[in-house]
Amino acid sequence: MAEVLLEELDHVGPATAQKLMDAGFTTVEAIAVSSPAELATAADIGESTAAKIILAARQSADIGGFETGDVVMERRKLVGKLSTGCVEFNEMMGGGIDTQAITEMYGEFGSGKTQVAHQLAVNVQLPKEQGGLDGSVIIIDTENTFRPERIKQMVEGLSEKYGQEYDYEEFLKHIHVARAFNSNHQILLVDSAMELANELKNSDKPVRLIIVDSLTAHFRAEYIGRGTLADRQQKLNKHLHGLQRFGDLFNACVVVTNQVMAKPDAFFGDPTKPIGGHIVGHTATFRLYLRKSKGDKRIVRLVDSPNLPDAEAIISVTTAGLRDP
Missing domain, CATH: 1.10.150.20 (5' to 3' exonuclease, C-terminal subdomain)
Structure with a gap:
């Protein structure tokens, strides 16, 4: 067109x-x-x-009107799948992380959220036959957790896995990182990401993944007490819709990490609950709950999805990146 x-x-x-x-x-x-x-x-x-x-x-x-189901089905074929590098994890997600959807990962500190985000930032650059999307990645870093050294280790891990030499510096060139200093800056960075994605649209590595790590840290720190709750949720809602729009316009995966809170009054079941309430719960397309297991193992649970059943997968977080246990 x-x-x-x-x-x-x-x-x-x-x-x-x-x-x-x-x-x-x-x-x-x-x-x-x-x-x-x-x-x-x-x-x-x-x-x-x-x-x-x-x-x-x-x-x-030609968007915004009614369509029949078969037309929607045909358009869904354009949705890409980004491999996590783990067979069980990919199967649970129906082949990988979807483009044009928000995938939220929540869990306690040390549960592996940032590790999964780093691995996806590497995998998205791989060719499609190796489970990648042949694209570049934008990372909005709110907690200063991005580590280029970790990317280097993961790329070296890929070289071992596929038996071919990958240059980690090439991978780092296609990772665009911005540090968000407060919630307003975080929201504005999505607009900057749009501009960058437009510039790279016709390059050999268009933006196919945007990561926000973490989505709620600044909102949680700045909006304290119940009196500010409505304001916080409204801003969070706007931010998430901006991210969803980014995913739709550029056929990109949107991956956000989320913090948790403990519910001390919960006598039964798991007392950890994700931050952000119903706004985040309703807007995220896929919700993944990560928790620690023995040694380097992590349990990833698919809590919510529009088309997949609830399920669990076990992954290992190693020096070389995410692996099957």
Whole structure:
């Protein structure tokens, strides 16, 4: 399909087009999936005009109307699967981590969330026949946990696994890391990620994975007490929808890690619960609960999925990366 310029849309003049582009709405698809209020604020126009622009963008990009199930089924074939590097884990996820979906990993400290994120950042760069997506990765690091040394170890582990020499420096060149200093900065970084993904769209390594590690750390630290809860949840909701939009526009995997809290009043069952309440629970497409086991083993439990049954997989976190136990 030929690319449509913003100026070609109804109700969009050169000045409005420039304002939209400055606000990060660089493609017709990005406008088509935004809300009138969002667009009105960004381009300094009325909400009714913004609604007309969005309608024109939806017609132009051919999205937002009703479709029959068989058409949706055909489009689902475009969804990519990113290998975790572990057979049991992949099988539990129906072949790997889905693109165009948010996969949330939660668990206590040391349960392996950041290790899985590092491994996915390496695997996404592999060719499709080796379970990768032949793309680059964006990492929004909120807890200063990204370690290039760990990437080096994992790439060296891949060289052993596949019996071919991989250059870890090449892998590091395709990992784009940004440190988020507070929750507002974290939300803004998704817009910066959109710009970067647009730049790399037609390169040999387009962005096929975005990782937020961790999603809730800043929100948890800044919004203290029940009085700020509604505000926090609203911002968290906006942030998650921005990430979902990123996944849809660039056919990328969205992986977020989440912290947990203990429920001391829970007499039965597991007292650990993920942070973020129902907002995170409803917005995440897949929820994975990671917990420690003996030695280097970790248990990964699929808690929620729209199309897969609840299941558990055991993985090993080794120096060379994630492996089957």
